[in-house]
Every structure is written in structure tokens, then in C-alpha cells.
Amino acid sequence: MTISPLQKERLKYIPKLPGMLRNGIAEIGVKKGEETCSVADQEKIKALFPNTYGKKEITFEKGQNTSPAKKQVVGVILSGGQAPGGHNVVCGLYDALKAIDKENELYGFKGGPSGLLEDDYLIFDDEYIDQFRNTGGFDIIGSGRTKLETEEQFAVAAKVCKKHGITAIVIIGGDDSNTNAAVLAEYFAAHNTGVQVIGCPKTIDGDLKNEDIECSFGFDTATKTYSELIGNIERDANSAKKYWHFIKVMGRSASHVALECALETQPNICLISEEVAEKKMSLQQIASYIADAVEKRAAEGLNFGVAIIPEGVVEFVPEFSALIKEINELLAGSKADEFNSLATWEEKYAFIEKGLSKEAMAVFEVLPQAIQQQLFMERDPHGNVQVSLIESEKLFSAMVKAELDKRKTAGTYKGNFSALHHFFGYEGRCAFPSNFDADYCYSLGYNAAMLIQYGYNGYLSKISNLSKPAEEWVAGGMPITKMMNMERRHGEDKPVIRKALVELDGKPFKYFEANRDTWAVNTCYLYPGAIQYYGPDEVCNLTTRTLALEKQ
Numbered sequence: 001m002t003i004s005p006l007q008k009e010r011l012k013y014i015p016k017l018p019g020m021l022r023n024g025i026a027e028i029g030v031k032k033g034e035e036t037c038s039v040a041d042q043e044k045i046k047a048l049f050p051n052t053y054g055k056k057e058i059t060f061e062k063g064q065n066t067s068p069a070k071k072q073v074v075g076v077i078l079s080g081g082q083a084p085g086g087h088n089v090v091c092g093l094y095d096a097l098k099a100i101d102k103e104n105e106l107y108g109f110k111g112g113p114s115g116l117l118e119d120d121y122l123i124f125d126d127e128y129i130d131q132f133r134n135t136g137g138f139d140i141i142g143s144g145r146t147k148l149e150t151e152e153q154f155a156v157a158a159k160v161c162k163k164h165g166i167t168a169i170v171i172i173g174g175d176d177s178n179t180n181a182a183v184l185a186e187y188f189a190a191h192n193t194g195v196q197v198i199g200c201p202k203t204i205d206g207d208l209k210n211e212d213i214e215c216s217f218g219f220d221t222a223t224k225t226y227s228e229l230i231g232n233i234e235r236d237a238n239s240a241k242k243y244w245h246f247i248k249v250m251g252r253s254a255s256h257v258a259l260e261c262a263l264e265t266q267p268n269i270c271l272i273s274e275e276v277a278e279k280k281m282s283l284q285q286i287a288s289y290i291a292d293a294v295e296k297r298a299a300e301g302l303n304f305g306v307a308i309i310p311e312g313v314v315e316f317v318p319e320f321s322a323l324i325k326e327i328n329e330l331l332a333g334s335k336a337d338e339f340n341s342l343a344t345w346e347e348k349y350a351f352i353e354k355g356l357s358k359e360a361m362a363v364f365e366v367l368p369q370a371i372q373q374q375l376f377m378e379r380d381p382h383g384n385v386q387v388s389l390i391e392s393e394k395l396f397s398a399m400v401k402a403e404l405d406k407r408k409t410a411g412t413y414k415g416n417f418s419a420l421h422h423f424f425g426y427e428g429r430c431a432f433p434s435n436f437d438a439d440y441c442y443s444l445g446y447n448a449a450m451l452i453q454y455g456y457n458g459y460l461s462k463i464s465n466l467s468k469p470a471e472e473w474v475a476g477g478m479p480i481t482k483m484m485n486m487e488r489r490h491g492e493d494k495p496v497i498r499k500a501l502v503e504l505d506g507k508p509f510k511y512f513e514a515n516r517d518t519w520a521v522n523t524c525y526l527y528p529g530a531i532q533y534y535g536p537d538e539v540c541n542l543t544t545r546t547l548a549l550e551k552q
């Protein structure tokens with residue numbers, strides 16, 4: 001097989017482990033910390049997790065390895081969206097298992113959690129795994145979004161584990177997948193299966209973080225990749241001086257990705273969904289806010305700019321969420337067929353006008369027609385509007401244009417506004433992991449093997465002190481139940497890991513807030529360039545600005 005020169009070099013890269021895991025397996029001891037309790041709803045979570053709740057947090061340290069000798073047969077699953085570094089989690093896990101005992105085995109369940117249920121797997125060996133070291137993607141075994149959440153699924157999983165003599169399952173996933181890992185761990189413990197479950201924090205969205213987990217893996221590489229592209233666009237904008245670029249960046253719900261890209265590139269505008277919700281901003285208010293910057297720059301002869309739009313922003317606009325709710329009701333059940341049987345958009349529009357409340361219609365009316373039609377076309381299998389597919393970068397640029405047209409008529413705006421649109425998401429999810437993600441992920445996997453060896457169940461592999469060089473990183477484990485609270489999901493109260501949204505009183509947002517007015521009007525672009533894998537520390541071992549600011 002032909003591989004690129006970079007891939008060839010990256011296969012040789014030796015990921016850095018935390019100092020405490022570098023001493024050889026025989027010298028890794030455990031330091032037990034305090035007993036834990038969940039972040040909220042302690043009594044309810046305790047009742048739901050009687051076997052796995054309240055366990056102690058642990059840290060590994062240089063010392064005597066006291067784990068009992070036991071052959072391990074481990075199964076690993078990649079769950080959800082791709083994130084750079086996933087392959088290294090598997091490599092770290094494999095290397096540690098083999099270092100503990102050459103007879104240990106690692107099964108990879110294919111295509112996500114469904115691989116476990118369907119007993120679809122491969123068994124890793126050196127030759128296979130060596131092709132994937134330090135590479136992006138999840139193609140080593142594939143990923144999927146099947147949720148492991150029902151008793152029936154758990155029973156099937158237990159049966160598959162028994163068949164292969166599996167002693168532990170490692171689930172590499174986001175907040176939902178790790179919530180399910182905790183429920184599976186509880187099931188396995190309650191049914192005395194002897195199978196442990198360990199989670200690893202993955203997602204480019206960066207929303208699986210808390211006082212224990214400093215960041216999820218993949219966020220570093222994905223945001224560096226988007227920032228490179230945004231910086232290149234900024235330089236193009238500043239060269240041609242004729243376009244406003246509206247750039248949507250991934251992040252299903254939280255705006256961590258948008259905020260990090262803004263900190264790295266200093267664009268003219270970056271919306272933060274959490275702030276939009278806090279201030280209860282309407283679509284028109286957002287459009288006016290952007291139009292103000294366009295107008296001010298035009299007054300200086302700067303008819304160009306860059307605006308970053310977080311993928312999930314429209315769901316945070318209260319009036320828009322209310323509109324979506326009404327549309328979902330309007331088309332519930334057989335009413336969808338009635339709507340679909342209407343031949344023309346005019347007839348459909350009349351149907352919508354009749355069905356929506358006055359308030360919802362007022363929001364609907366101001367949307368560009370393409371977006372109006374999208375709201376009625378892109379439905380999920382339950383018939384609901386798929387908000388994530390809405391082209392919000394186009395929505396806002398069209399609304400800004402309409403606002404500027406009004407200002408032109410009023411004589412306050414005299415510039416030219418020409419918009420281009422981009423969506424950066426899939427471009428960054430499978431990039432070669434940065435050195436940070438390569439090291440972090442390898443460490444998470446290696447550490448997961450140590451947690452298994454020491455018999456822990458329902459723990460998240462935890463590597464902290466990440467803003468420091470890898471030598472000073474701290475390896476250990478945290479009971480997943482510690483991160484849980486009760487939330488309303490699909491009409492039911494469920495125990496879940498709390499999703500971390502952007503904190504408006506946190507240092508990264510505060511830094512952005514203090515600078516954004518200057519960035520809006522002046523041209524302060526930063527050009528981060530491509531991820532560097534080789535060279536001086538200052539360019540190839542940088543963490544994210546978010547992490548650096550949080551740890552200041």
C-alpha cells in the first residue's frame with residue numbers, strides 16, 4: 001500500500017506518556033483519593049448506580065505495581081463522530097496490554113457500539129495496529145452512533161463478552177457514550193459478569209469537560225485545522241478586500257470550537273451561542289449586530305471581513321426554537337402527508353401561515369425563502385426539523401444583507417457587501433493528530449489498560465495537568481458517576497454526564513469579550529498556519545488557547 005510521506009514519518013513518532021507511566025509496568029502504583037459523589041442529584045444517582053457510585057478517584061504514581069496478575073481480553077469501541085487521535089487511544093491501550101502480558105488480547109468491535117451487539121470484531125496484532133499509529137480517522141475499526149442503553153442490549157453485550165472471555169470493554173466516546181458506559185458498567189456489576197467498563201473522553205466539540213476532564217481529545221487538532229483555514233481566508237479577504245466570509249464551524253451544541261477558532265484567528269465577528277441564549281437575542285438582533293460591524297468597516301473603506309458562526313447557534317435563539325417547536329407540531333402525524341401533497345410553494349406557504357401562531361409566523365416571514373423551505377424539507381425519521389442541517393451561515397448573511405439594504409435606503413450605509421459561505425466540520429475531524437492529541441490519546445489508552453489491570457469499573461480514563469509538558473501530566477481515573485446529574489431527556493428524567501457549554505464568566509470568553517470590539521472594526525487577523533508536527537516546541541507542542549487561558 002502506498003502512503004504519503006507525512007504518514008510514513010508519523011508512523012515512527014513515539015507518543016509521550018505522563019512521567020508516572022514511563023517507568024515500566026512493574027513500577028506503576030496506585031494512590032487512592034477521596035470517595036466521590038455526583039455533581040448534583042446525589043441521592044437519585046446513588047440509587048440508580050448502587051454498585052458503581054461513590055467510588056474513589058485514583059492517581060497512578062511511581063511505586064510498586066500491586067495489581068493481581070490476570071489475563072486480560074479487552075474489547076474496544078469507537079463511538080460517535082470522528083475525532084483526531086482515536087487511533088492512538090487504541091494503540092496506547094494495545095501497547096500497555098501487551099507490556100503487561102504478551103498473552104493479553106485486544107478485540108476491536110467494528111462500526112461503533114453495534115459491533116459489540118452484532119459480535120462483529122477483529123483481533124489486533126502488531127502488523128495491523130502499526131499501520132495506524134499517529135494517524136487521523138477512526139477507520140482502524142470504524143465508528144457508529146448506535147446507543148448502548150437498553151437492558152436487552154446490555155444482556156446481548158454480556159453474552160458476547162462471555163463468549164470471548166472478555167474481561168473489560170473500553171468505550172471511546174462523548175458525553176452520551178460515556179453516560180451509557182456508566183450504565184453498562186453498573187449492569188455488568190449488578191449481574192456479576194466480571195466485565196469492567198472504562199470510558200475515554202472524545203469529541204471535537206470540546207463539551208465533555210469538567211473539573212476532572214480538562215479537555216476531550218480531538219478538540220486540539222480539529223480547532224487548529226479550522227483555524228488554519230480561517231486564517232488563510234482572512235489573508236485572502238485582506239488581500240482581495242471585496243468579500244465578507246461567513247464561516248460556520250462544527251460543534252453540535254456548545255460553541256467551544258467557534259470560540260477557540262476566534263481566539264486563534266481574531267476574526268471581525270464570532271457568535272457564541274451561549275451568549276445569544278443568555279441575552280435572549282432574536283435573529284434580527286444578531287443580524288443587526290453583524291451589520292453594525294460591516295457598516296463601521298465600510299466607513300473606513302474596508303468592505304470585507306470574516307464572521308464565524310457556531311453550528312448550533314439557531315437552537316439558542318429563543319424565538320427560533322419556539323418556531324421549530326410549532327413546525328414540528330404543525331406537521332405531526334398525518335398532517336405531514338397533507339402538507340407534502342400540496343403542489344406549489346405558494347399553497348404550502350398558505351398552509352404554514354394558517355397553522356403557525358402570529359409570533360412564530362413573524363419569525364418565519366423574515367427568513368430567506370431557501371431557509372423557509374429547508375425547515376419543511378429536512379426532517380428526521382420522527383418528522384422533526386433537523387436544525388443541524390440549517391445553513392445558518394447563509395441565513396445570517398442574507399439577513400445582514402437585508403438589513404444593510406435598509407440602511408442604504410436610509411443613507412447610513414454606503415458600502416458594498418458581497419458574501420461568501422463556508423462550512424468547516426468534516427475537514428478537521430480526521431486530520432493527523434497534533435503532537436498534543438497524539439500524546440494525549442496514547443496516554444488515555446495506555447492509562448485505560450492500567451485502570452483495567454487494577455480492576456476498576458465505571459471509570460473514565462483521566463489525564464490532567466495538560467497545559468504543562470507531557471512529563472508533568474497526571475494519570476488516573478475518575479468514577480463516571482461523579483460527572484452525572486439528572487436531566488430531562490425525551491420526556492423522562494435520566495442520569496447523564498453534564499454537557500459543558502461555554503462559560504460566559506470563564507477566562508476564554510472573557511478574553512474574547514474584552515477584545516472583540518477592536519477585532520470587529522479593525523483588521524487584527526492572526527494567521528496560525530498549518531499544524532506543525534516537527535520543529536521547535538513553540539510551534540509544534542502548543543495547546544489550545546482555551547486550555548492555556550483556563551489554566552492561567
Ligand code: FBP
Binds near residue numbers: 079080204311388429
Ligand atoms: P460527537 O459528539 O459524537 O463527537 O460528534 C460531534 C460532531 O462532529 C458535531 O460537531 C457534529 O454536529 C456532528 O458530530 C456531526 O455528526 P455526523 O458525523 O453524524 O454527521
